Amino acid sequence: MDESHPVRIAIIGPGAIGREHAGRLKRSNRAELAGFVHPKGRAIHGEGLNHVYCATSIQELMQNTKVDAVIIASPTQTHIENMRSCLKLRLPTLVEKPLSADLYSALKLYHDDKGIQDIVLVGHHRLFSPIVDATCQVLEKKALGKIVCVRGSSKFFKPASYFEAQAWRVVEGGGPLNINFVHDIASMIRILGQISLVHAFSSNHARNFTVEDTAVVNMVFKNGVLGSFVISDCAMSTESWEQTSGENQYFWNDVDSDCYEISGTKASIKIPSMTFIGPSEGQPESWNSVVDKGIFAVSSEDPLERQLQHFIDVIQKKAKPRVSFRFGCEVVAVTHAIRHSISTGCAAEVPTLFL
Numbered sequence: 001m002d003e004s005h006p007v008r009i010a011i012i013g014p015g016a017i018g019r020e021h022a023g024r025l026k027r028s029n030r031a032e033l034a035g036f037v038h039p040k041g042r043a044i045h046g047e048g049l050n051h052v053y054c055a056t057s058i059q060e061l062m063q064n065t066k067v068d069a070v071i072i073a074s075p076t077q078t079h080i081e082n083m084r085s086c087l088k089l090r091l092p093t094l095v096e097k098p099l100s101a102d103l104y105s106a107l108k109l110y111h112d113d114k115g116i117q118d119i120v121l122v123g124h125h126r127l128f129s130p131i132v133d134a135t136c137q138v139l140e141k142k143a144l145g146k147i148v149c150v151r152g153s154s155k156f157f158k159p160a161s162y163f164e165a166q167a168w169r170v171v172e173g174g175g176p177l178n179i180n181f182v183h184d185i186a187s188m189i190r191i192l193g194q195i196s197l198v199h200a201f202s203s204n205h206a207r208n209f210t211v212e213d214t215a216v217v218n219m220v221f222k223n224g225v226l227g228s229f230v231i232s233d234c235a236m237s238t239e240s241w242e243q244t245s246g247e248n249q250y251f252w253n254d255v256d257s258d259c260y261e262i263s264g265t266k267a268s269i270k271i272p273s274m275t276f277i278g279p280s281e282g283q284p285e286s287w288n289s290v291v292d293k294g295i296f297a298v299s300s301e302d303p304l305e306r307q308l309q310h311f312i313d314v315i316q317k318k319a320k321p322r323v324s325f326r327f328g329c330e331v332v333a334v335t336h337a338i339r340h341s342i343s344t345g346c347a348a349e350v351p352t353l354f355l
Helices: 015-028 058-064 076-088 103-112 130-140 159-167 174-194 303-315 327-343
Strands: 007-012 032-035 069-072 093-096 120-123 147-155 195-203 214-221 225-233 260-264 268-271 274-280 290-294
Touching: 007 015, 007 290, 007 303, 015 032, 015 303, 058 076, 058 174, 069 076, 076 093, 076 103, 076 174, 103 327, 120 303, 120 327, 130 174, 130 268, 147 174, 174 195, 174 214, 174 225, 174 260, 174 290, 174 327, 214 327
Parallel strands: 007 032, 007 069, 069 093, 093 120, 147 225
Antiparallel strands: 147 260, 195 214, 214 225, 260 268, 268 274, 274 290
């Protein structure tokens, strides 16, 4: 591929996330927007997007313009179908999270296409966050001792307009577990390792939608670490990554709150503030000891921009996908187990997908 020219990237799904990607492509000097795809070929509205061509299929778009790669930002229920279309054309693809609403269709696609690991990047963009990178480094240095547990929160209040804008958000495939908590699952797998068992409960009594508005999830990691999370899209709270990390300009940033705390036998760390909590120098690990708090310095970079730069590297065959199709399947396997646990009221094992 000629790297002297920007790569041309098409976007399937001109909704809010699709337009967010489009804006970044418009500002990029390494990539440019090739066009949109929507089943109805509808007109696109937005700053700088009014005259962007919208085709009814990726094949139609490629008949009218050059396309080097694709971003799939359509509703989750359509991800697998859209990926199949792109893979038939051998187009490098960035598919938004979650990879699929259905674990088995994702696994079938994996087994049907042996080259999928090389050209599909799953859009768990938080894994490109410097905060996640720094947390992994803290744990690799054994600064917390032996990790014993993690607690987390993904609580926020979504206004009525959020659901009115996209009807699929209130039916199966929507809900905060699929739309939001998948980010937290991906982050926990990257930081702490694979999850083996979950026990979850959910409720929809606040909004009365088909999908949940609130859930609690307990989990066991394969390395023995225990975790507990509270998730809600109808809780007027700031204890979520969106509102504590400061990485998304669309959300008010609560600099005094955290959404995760990882605890070990020597110390704990609160995330995303990166507040380190441990005994003062010379003090033993004890609840009677004087405790010191410190902050790990972390660079401020936009995860979505880092993800885009990496995707361009994948398109130009400079890199393998950092968040692979297999990793995306492992995240979906956890959500699959959570759904099973909620429906049965019992703990559920997370399927082992890859030996």
